Amino acid sequence: MAELNKTIHIRKGSTEQTVKLYTTQAEAGEAYSYIKVDGVQAYIPLGAENDSRATIGRVKEHTGSQFAILISGKPPYHKDSYTNAGTYTWTCPAGVTKARVTVAGGGGGSSARHIAFGNINILAKGGSGDLIIQMIDVTPHTSYNIIVGNGGESTVSNNSYGSKAKDGQASSFASISARGGGGAFSGDNNNSSYDGTSYGSGAAGSSAKGVKGNTGWVYIEYGGDI
Known part of the structure; x- marks a missing residue:
């Protein structure tokens, strides 16, 4: 998978979690957000709040639907x-x-x-x-x-x-x-x-x-x- 060598860190109290970033939407999964990292478009995997990869981070889209920020994208085949x-x-x-x-x-x-x-x-x-x-x-x-x-x-x-x-x-x-x-x-x-x-x-x-x-x-x- 084309993972970036940089990650996002989410912290709440004493809990800190690391989120992988990807260079393609497909690797991030069906739901994603994106940011620029050193000029490179990077995709953040999102998913259901009960997903086993869910972090404590949450995001909302304009419709009000809430997603969990996932630790990693979907596994390769x-x-x-x-x-x-x-x-x-x-x-x-x-x-x-x-x-x-x-x-x-x-x-x-x-x-x-x-x-x-x-x-x-x-x-x-x-x-x-x-x-x-x-x-x-x-x-x-x-x-x-x-x-x-x-x-x-x-x-x-x-x-x-x-x-x-x-x-x-x-x-x-x-x-x-x-x-x-x-x-x-x-x-x-x-x-x-x-x-x-x-x-x-x-x-x-x-x-x-x-x-x-x-x-x-x-x-x-x-x-x-x-």
Whole structure:
């Protein structure tokens, strides 16, 4: 961000706060005031009085609406990616109050059946996981739990009866959860087979013999124009 190397200091009693200045309106945010600093146009970030970045300083526009002077402008765009299966904790950065969260469930495993003497080969595909994208309110300095679901294990049978592969695991961010895709079933002695149930555009299910479904993911985007 194009911050000036000079700041504004606001003091009331023993409380002193520092406000960053920016060279563009976009960096200051949707609401701003401006001043000249050594001949350079500088923008002061303004916002709601309950904004986590609000200082003790207040300004009023001609309509009578009151704004708080903010410590800093909106954070630059950032994306945190969690793509390996497991459990994580994400802590919301200072100044961030909204985030776009993408949660994808793991893909289901494939199921294969092979009978050498009967020359029967059946492969059923795993289903894809659910995909959920939501804009949510988040609280600075608060931690949120994340689970990235693993892909379902595949099965291979060498007899007249197939077996059901494992479902993909669900992925989640806080209370937002995306189902994993269904595991496939390679059939019985009537040669019937069933692909796993798909729930959306999350992680793909396996379409190859002996290969597990794909791992899900969780993305968190914030700052910029989010």
